[in-house]
Amino acid sequence: MKPKDALSCWIIFLGSAMALIGFGSAAGSFYIGDALLRLLFVLLGISLLLLLPTSFRLAKQKRSFCWMVAFAAISFALAYLVPSAPPKVGLRDYSIDASLMKFMISSLALVITGPVAASAGFGPLFNFTKHAHQASAYCFLTIAILLILYPLGLIISEISVNGLPGITWEFLTQDVSKHGAEGGIFPALVGTILLIGLTALIALPLGIGCAIYLQEYAKRGRLVRVIRTAVNILQGTPSIVHGLFGLAVFVPLFGISLLSGALIMGFLTLPIVIRTSEEAIRSIPQEIREGSYALGATQWQTIRKVVLPPALPGVITGVVLGLGRAAGETAPIMFTAVYFMGARVPGSLLDPIQALPYHLLELTRYWGAYPVEQNAWATAFLLLAIVLGINAGGIILRERYRQEF
Amino acid sequence: MENHIKVSIKNLSLWYGSNQALDQITMDMPEKKITAIIGPSGCGKSTLIRCLNRMNDLIEGCRTTGEILIDGQNVYDRRVDAVEVRRRVGMVFQKPNPFPKSIYENIAYGCRIGGINTKQRLDKIVKESLKEAALWDEVKDRLSDSAMKLSGGQQQRLCIARTLAIEPEVLLMDEPCSALDPIATAKIEDLLRDLKRDYTVVIVTHNMQQAARVSDYTAYLYLGKLVEFGPTRQVFEKPEAELTERYITGRFG
Amino acid sequence: MRLGRNTKEILIKNMFLGVAALSILIILFIFIFLFKEAFPAFREMGLSLFTSDWSASQGKFGINAAVFGSVAVTGIAMLIAVPLGIGGAIFLSEISPPRLRVFLKPVIELLAGIPSIVYGFIGVTVFVPYLAKTFDMLSGYSLLTGGIILGIMALPTIVSISDDALKAVPREIKEASLALGASKWETIKLVTFPSAISGVTAGCIMGIGRAIGETMAVMLVVGSVMRIPSPSFDVFETGSTITALIAGQMGEAWGMHTSVLFATAVILFLIVALLSVASDLLQARVEKKFRGG
Numbered sequence: 027m028k029p030k031d032a033l034s035c036w037i038i039f040l041g042s043a044m045a046l047i048g049f050g051s052a053a054g055s056f057y058i059g060d061a062l063l064r065l066l067f068v069l070l071g072i073s074l075l076l077l078l079p080t081s082f083r084l085a086k087q088k089r090s091f092c093w094m095v096a097f098a099a100i101s102f103a104l105a106y107l108v109p110s111a112p113p114k115v116g117l118r119d120y121s122i123d124a125s126l127m128k129f130m131i132s133s134l135a136l137v138i139t140g141p142v143a144a145s146a147g148f149g150p151l152f153n154f155t156k157h158a159h160q161a162s163a164y165c166f167l168t169i170a171i172l173l174i175l176y177p178l179g180l181i182i183s184e185i186s187v188n189g190l191p192g193i194t195w196e197f198l199t200q201d202v203s204k205h206g207a208e209g210g211i212f213p214a215l216v217g218t219i220l221l222i223g224l225t226a227l228i229a230l231p232l233g234i235g236c237a238i239y240l241q242e243y244a245k246r247g248r249l250v251r252v253i254r255t256a257v258n259i260l261q262g263t264p265s266i267v268h269g270l271f272g273l274a275v276f277v278p279l280f281g282i283s284l285l286s287g288a289l290i291m292g293f294l295t296l297p298i299v300i301r302t303s304e305e306a307i308r309s310i311p312q313e314i315r316e317g318s319y320a321l322g323a324t325q326w327q328t329i330r331k332v333v334l335p336p337a338l339p340g341v342i343t344g345v346v347l348g349l350g351r352a353a354g355e356t357a358p359i360m361f362t363a364v365y366f367m368g369a370r371v372p373g374s375l376l377d378p379i380q381a382l383p384y385h386l387l388e389l390t391r392y393w394g395a396y397p398v399e400q401n402a403w404a405t406a407f408l409l410l411a412i413v414l415g416i417n418a419g420g421i422i423l424r425e426r427y428r429q430e431f
Numbered sequence: 432m433e434n435h436i437k438v439s440i441k442n443l444s445l446w447y448g449s450n451q452a453l454d455q456i457t458m459d460m461p462e463k464k465i466t467a468i469i470g471p472s473g474c475g476k477s478t479l480i481r482c483l484n485r486m487n488d489l490i491e492g493c494r495t496t497g498e499i500l501i502d503g504q505n506v507y508d509r510r511v512d513a514v515e516v517r518r519r520v521g522m523v524f525q526k527p528n529p530f531p532k533s534i535y536e537n538i539a540y541g542c543r544i545g546g547i548n549t550k551q552r553l554d555k556i557v558k559e560s561l562k563e564a565a566l567w568d569e570v571k572d573r574l575s576d577s578a579m580k581l582s583g584g585q586q587q588r589l590c591i592a593r594t595l596a597i598e599p600e601v602l603l604m605d606e607p608c609s610a611l612d613p614i615a616t617a618k619i620e621d622l623l624r625d626l627k628r629d630y631t632v633v634i635v636t637h638n639m640q641q642a643a644r645v646s647d648y649t650a651y652l653y654l655g656k657l658v659e660f661g662p663t664r665q666v667f668e669k670p671e672a673e674l675t676e677r678y679i680t681g682r683f684g
Numbered sequence: 685m686r687l688g689r690n691t692k693e694i695l696i697k698n699m700f701l702g703v704a705a706l707s708i709l710i711i712l713f714i715f716i717f718l719f720k721e722a723f724p725a726f727r728e729m730g731l732s733l734f735t736s737d738w739s740a741s742q743g744k745f746g747i748n749a750a751v752f753g754s755v756a757v758t759g760i761a762m763l764i765a766v767p768l769g770i771g772g773a774i775f776l777s778e779i780s781p782p783r784l785r786v787f788l789k790p791v792i793e794l795l796a797g798i799p800s801i802v803y804g805f806i807g808v809t810v811f812v813p814y815l816a817k818t819f820d821m822l823s824g825y826s827l828l829t830g831g832i833i834l835g836i837m838a839l840p841t842i843v844s845i846s847d848d849a850l851k852a853v854p855r856e857i858k859e860a861s862l863a864l865g866a867s868k869w870e871t872i873k874l875v876t877f878p879s880a881i882s883g884v885t886a887g888c889i890m891g892i893g894r895a896i897g898e899t900m901a902v903m904l905v906v907g908s909v910m911r912i913p914s915p916s917f918d919v920f921e922t923g924s925t926i927t928a929l930i931a932g933q934m935g936e937a938w939g940m941h942t943s944v945l946f947a948t949a950v951i952l953f954l955i956v957a958l959l960s961v962a963s964d965l966l967q968a969r970v971e972k973k974f975r976g977g
Contacts, residue, residue, distance in 0.1 A: 160869035164779055170771025171780075171788075174843060177836045178795045181806050235703030243697050249705075255961060256707040262890070262960035263953065264897025265800075266927050267714065270934070270949045274717040293710050300707070324689060326696045347797075354799025357899040357927075361934055383801045383900075390805045390904055406805050410798065417797040421790050484863060491782060518865030528856035531879050540874070541864040590860065597864055 182410070189407025192400045201370070202380070206389045207396045211405055216371050217379035218353060218412070221287055221363070224375075225352045228292030230345050233299025237341070240300070241307040242329050261297035265357040268294050272362035285375040287363025294358055295348030302347060306340020306427075307333060339427040346420035354413040356383040382409045437462040437631040438483065438601060443497035445478060445487065452478045454655045456497070460648070465623060465632040467646035467663065469639060471678065475655040476635040477525075480603050483633065484520035485513040501601065518545065521599030525606045527586035529578035529593075534570055537578045537589055541597035556596050564592035565622050584615025591622065595630075602626065604634040608641065620645050639679060643667050651675045715953065722950045725943035733947060738910035740933065745944040749910045751951075753827060753923040757902060758895045760831025760919060761838055765895075766888050769842030773884070776843065777850040778872050789847065796840035803901035807833045812905055825907035828919040833901050838891040845890060849883025850876060886966040893959035896926075897952065903928035926952045 200210030236253070244250050268290050276286035310333050318328040334341075364384040372379050386409055389402040438460040445453040452475050460466045468476045478487065485506060487493045498505045506516045529537050538557045547553060557574070561567040566588045570581070578589055587607060594602065604623075608616040623645050626632060636642050642649055643663060650660040651674070659666055659675040670676040725733065725745070735746030776788055811833060812824030853876050861871040877884075907922025910929065924932075930945050930952075937945055 160867050163869045163873075167771050167775040167779060170768050171775040173768055174772045174792075174839050178798075178840070180810075181798070181802070181836075184806065184810060185802070232703055232706060235700050236707060239700035239704035243700055253704050253707055255964065256711045258964045259711055259957045259960045260707055262893045262897070262956050262963075263711075263714065264899065264927065264956055266897065266899040266930055267718070267949050267953045267956075270721075270930065270946060271714045271717055273934070274721050274946070275713065296707065296710070324693055326693055350797050354797070354801065356799070356801045357931060360931065383799055386801050386805055387900065387904075390801075390808050393808055402805065402809075406802055410802055413797055413799050413802075414794060417794050418790075421793055425790070486859065486863060489859075489862065514865055514867050517863055522863040524856060524860065524863075526856055528854070528860045530857050530860065530875055540861070541866075544864065544866045544870055544874070593860075593864065 185403065185406050185410055188403040189405075189410075192404025193407060197401070197404055202385070205392050205396045205398065206385065206401050206405075207392075207398045208401075211382065211385055211401070211408070213371050214380040214382045214385040214405075215408075217284075217364070218382045220284060220372065220379065221291060221359070221381060222349050222353050224284065224288035225291040225295060226345055226349055228288060229295045229299050229348055232292070233296050233344065233348070234303050234341055236296075236300045237303035237307055238329060238334075241304055242325070242333065257297045257300055260293070261301070265294060265355050268358040269361050272358060277362055280376055282361075282363060282365070282378045283376045284363060284372050284379050287359040287379065287381075290358045290362055291352040291355065294355065295345075295352050298348040298351060299341075299344045302344025302424075303337070303341040306337040306344070309340065310337055339423060343420050343424040343427060346416060346423065350413055350416035350420060353416060354383055354409065356381075356387050360384055360387070382412070435462045436460070437501065438633070439498075439500040439503075440479075440482075441498040441500065443479075443482060443495065443499060445475075445482065445496075446494045447490070448492045452655050453482070453495075456652075456657045458650055458657060458660045460631060460633060462631050463627060463629070464647040465627055465634060465645055466648040466650065467642035468633065468635045468650045468652060469637070469642050469678075470652035470658075472637060474652045476637075476652055477605050479652065480522075480605055480633060480635050483601065483603055484517045484522050486517075486522065488513050518597055519599055520601045520603060521594035521597060522603040523587070523590050523594055523605065523607050526610050527583055527590055529581070529586050529589050531577065531579055533575045534578050534581070534589060535574040538593050538596045541593060545597060560592040560596040563595050563626070564588045565618065565625075566592055582615070584611050584618060587611060587615065587619060588622065591619075591626075595626075600631065602630045602632045604632065606635050606637060609637065616641075639667075651678065653678070715950075718946055718950050718953060722943055722946035725940065725947040728940065729944065729947075733944070736912055740937070740941050743940065745940070747926070747929070747944070747948050747951075749912045750924050750926045750929040750948060752912050753830075753906060753925040754896055754927070754952075756827045756919060756923065757830040757834055757906065757925055758892060760828060761834035761895045762888070762892060764832065764835030765838040765842050765891060769839050769888075769891070770846055770884060772839070772843045773846035773850055773887075774872060774877065777847045778876060779868070789844075792840045792843050792847075796844055798837075800837065800898055800900040803833050803837050804904035807901060807905040823907070823922070825905055825922050826920050827906055827913070827923045830902045830906040830923075830925070831919065833905060834895045834898055837898065837901055838895050841894060842887050842891045845887030846880070846884045849880040849887060852883060853879045882966045882969045886963040889959050889963040889966070893956045893963070896959075897956050899927040899931050903931050908932045 197210040198215065199212050201212060202214070203209035236257070240250060240253065271293075272286055272290040276289055280286045314332055314336075315328055318332045319325075323331070359381055363379055364381050365378045370380075382405060386402065386405045389398045389405060392398050393402060436459045440456055440458050440460075443453055443456040444451065456479065468479060470476050481487045482495065483499060483501075483506070487495065495507060497507075499507060501516075501519065505511065506520075530540065532540070535557055538560055539553045542553055542556055547556070558567065558571075561570065566585060569585060570576075570589075578586065581589060587610075591607075608619055611619070620641065623632060623634070627647075634642075634646065646663045648661065649663045649666040651658045651666065651670075651672075653674055659670060659672045661671075666675065667679060670679060729745060733745060733747055734751075736748040737744045737746040738749060772792075776785060776792070780788060807829060811829055814824070815826070815829050815832075816822075816824030857879065858871055858876055861875045862868070866874070902925050906924055906928055908924050908928050909922040910924050911922075913919070913921030913923060926948050930949055933941070934945050
């Protein structure tokens with residue numbers, strides 16, 4: 027690597043490091059302090075100064091030179107301004123923690139100016155190699171994926187650390203008492219399991235039927251287009267809208283009950299089951315069907331004996347993924363199937379139930395008002411474990427199944 | 432051989448993981464001639480040609496030993512940049528693979544990457560490359576149409592034009608006609624004879640008549656080994672190795 | 685009676701047709717029944733639904749604050765999720781080593797399945813106190829909090845769909861670009877990403893649809909106050925969204941109040957349905973693109 031390339035990479039590295047630190051401190055995990063921050067900015071400025079003489083000699087393109095100067099100016103301005111900003115920035119009647127705010131702003135400025143200056147400015151000016159461009163781009167993309175995984179990892183680790191100690195035998199087997207502050211979650215656990223089971227019974231035949239029709243009987247045409255659009259809209263329909271639909275249609279018929287909730291959940295999971303089943307059926311090679319027809323089988327015989335058996339694991343994957351969604355949904359059942367305190371383990375389809383997600387909702391609402399902390403964390407952990415467990419099962423099943431073809 | 436040697440392969444071996452795909456290949460390709468590489472499928476023809484512009488670098492677990500010298504410079508030298516090699520050694524693939532952009536942009540792409548951005552120069556390059564690839568008359572009125580609308584043969588000639596636009600020294604063709612009908616194939620073969628005036632061409636083909644028709648030199652590869660290499664007429668009429676003879680007379684392959 | 689073979693086949697076919705048509709029926713039913721419940725509100729209130737005055741006890745039902753809240757929260761969420769999500773997808777599909785990808789892709793898909801109530805819970809227990817402290821707010825409940833949580837929630841969806849779109853770009857055209865002497869990054873920037881742009885956009889639109897329709901995560905942290913903050917860009921203020929309004933008030937609503945809530949649900953349904961159709965059309969374009977025409 028040539029020295030000027032090395033220097034350019036160094037600047038990009040500094041910029042990225044600062045962006046990372048800026049976001050990190052904004053996310054609250056660490057704060058490096060003003061002195062260190064100033065040092066970083068000064069280092070950046072010096073590196074830029076070192077480049078300036080070369081840039082005068084090589085400045086064939088004015089635009090690049092302007093970018094360069096602008097970037098240096100921003101860097102020095104930040105180095106001077108940031109640590110000397112007033113401790114509190116007034117914003118109406120309250121104020122914002124200034125050190126964090128200015129840090130976020132400065133890092134944001136760097137995130138924006140860094141790559142632009144690097145590729146627009148340094149590039150043509152120094153005959154910046156393709157590799158240096160690539161290195162800077164990769165740097166930012168890597169930061170992006172880390173920023174995605176960080177909060178998600180944080181959520182899971184917080185819930186595991188706080189929730190795991192609360193999972194005891196008593197917690198799993200006792201009734202709810204004192205607004206959830208004491209006792210366990212047994213009825214909610216049973217309610218969720220029953221709801222999932224019944225949902226599967228509804229979504230499975232309907233979903234597979236629809237997928238078979240779309241893939242085997244009618245591949246195109248206006249009706250198929252309409253059905254596909256309907257499935258897509260259904261998939262996008264917010265769960266709260268499903269809930270209101272259930273409230274308007276099923277509650278007058280079946281009351282607030284397991285059955286109403288399961289019907290709504292069935293509709294909610296239907297598009298997921300259809301999509302995945304379709305994919306599974308589509309992956310069966312056409313030759314296999316033709317082989318069956320050539321032996322004189324009818325269409326239905328072909329579907330039943332030749333297409334469905336190998337497609338079955340894929341179809342089951344769809345159902346599992348759908349149930350993973352159903353297990354965690356709250357909005358569709360909150361007006362149609364659940365009671366918080368009164369309900370016990372249901373005796374029939376027409377009894378109301380309790381469910382884990384709704385239980386967690388109620389505990390969250392009581393957060394701060396009643397001492398529900400431990401049970402709330404434990405419920406969150408249990409719910410997360412169940413939903414992620416179901417989904418993981420579905421994904422593993424799918425990966426295994428995909429390898430077969 | 433009276434000609435200047437453009438590409439010289441020395442003791443080239445290649446492994447995919449633990450599978451050896453090429454074994455100690457040594458051959459010299461003369462400048463401004465067409466060298467054909469033939470052999471049964473899976474013998475390493477495509478692998479060999481992909482070594483010349485280091486496309487194999489992109490495959491995980493791929494390892495090479497030996498040297499490939501282009502004008503005396505080893506392309507596998509650690510100081511040599513694969514991206515630079517690919518600008519000197521152009522490649523046309525088995526299946527026509529135009530970008531989902533306009534015809535004009537397809538050809539201008541390589542130049543833009545290379546830093547040529549003025550409209551005037553791009554217009555000139557696009558026109559010249561399309562003419563060189565014998566496609567200009569067919570598309571001159573619809574340069575802004577999507578390249579995906581062209582027929583397979585036209586797409587393949589577009590891909591050739593696109594490669595010519597970056598002015599490579601060596602042109603690699605990996606079974607360029609295998610996805611085309613006989614008429615399109617004939618057009619490309621005519622084109623190859625014209626290109627020979629300015630470029631060193633290496634063509635992989637499974638079609639022996641094609642090799643016999645267009646090439647000046649022929650290499651026969653079998654199970655990753657170079658069995659025979661020489662002037663095409665000699666290889667086809669008086670093959671030295673028995674394996675080559677059996678392949679050419681169609682007893683296996 | 686034994687049915688003829690053909691009769692039986694036709695019967696079976698029509699049975700499947702019936703099952704398949706059920707999706708259309710469900711969508712129609714959802715719309716009809718929501719509209720039926722909402723009808724009194726549309727008739728009585730008319731356009732006065734779209735005012736900024738909400739007071740259920742005084743019979744004032746202007747839903748503007750909720751619509752504003754939904755737009756603001758979704759906007760913040762997309763500001764976070766779209767750039768990060770696309771960056772993450774490019775990393776995942778183009779530059780991560782295969783071994784890392786095999787691990788990361790299922791993990792991200794798995795994360796897409798975290799229930800929204802869990803996000804809501806974490807919002808209340810972790811984000812609200814943190815933001816309250818960091819920004820020195822009166823309480824941490826605000827449109828900003830809702831937006832941040834929704835943004836995090838939408839990330840896996842956007843990454844996953846954009847990654848699929850990027851992966852769908854044929855390997856051949858990437859190789860063509862590399863063979864012309866482009867670096868990997870130039871190939872991503874100039875060939876792969878532009879080719880996948882409709883699919884990526886479809887993913888983002890889907891993310892927006894989900895964010896607008898998301899209930900639990902938002903409801904618990906936005907504060908559920910039916911008021912447009914002033915100045916309106918002050919996202920550090922409490923607010924409400926369409927979904928938070930419905931979920932929060934349906935329990936104790938009656939009469940016209942219920943009907944108004946259904947009317948907001950109709951509006952929500954229409955917005956999201958439109959987004960679904962748009963995302964769908966874009967995805968259809970992706971498939972067409974590589975087949976020519």
